[in-house]
Amino acid sequence: MLPADNLIEEATKIYKVLSNSTRITILYYLRHQSGAVDVSTIVSDLGLAQPVVSKQLGILYRYQLVCKHKQGTRVYYLLDDPHVVEMIDDMLNHVRHEIKGEPHPKNLYDKK
Template identity: 75%
Template sequence: MASTQQLIDEAAKIYKVLSNSTRIKILYYLRHQEHEIDVKSMVNDLQLAQPIISKQLGILYRYQLVCRHKEGTRVFYSLDDPHVVEMIDDMLNHVKHEIKGEPHPQNLYTRIR
């Protein structure tokens, strides 16, 4: 079993991967697809260059945030772990409070202490 430090180190690597807005944009795009989607469709829908999307998808795949399969020359992608997008949602909610200058809702941990 991995030590706590190993888990923290791996989490830090994933946070670094998620520090890129293009990668977050791709994850959100995939989240709202009903099925796997090919790179060409992503290029058209996200209006980003194919090499940019392919590079970012490669990084997301390496960290098991997306999965892929190939059919001929086309590569199809989908989310590998929707929980990651939920984590991003939580961060965006945090940012919304910060931008508006609103207090954060009390969480269970705060109420227990």
């Protein structure tokens, strides 16, 4: 049974969001933090321009991939949906197999 069209459309939008390497880098960065991180720390640690980081965080927030809270003048971000990064991990593993020319692990459709 196929998923509903509206679910497929939303998944497509999220895949488009994840098609940006800066956004993936930010997600991985947040994954490895012990708590929420402010924008200036992200800028400093990743060596990216503040407007770039802010724009990408805004897009990630809009698609509920990160959450945020404000303390005074600082905005802190946290990974909102860790399983999305796990999905990216799966894609990176797929890419590693492709680059190395290795076969993929057996799937349910392989007979034996």
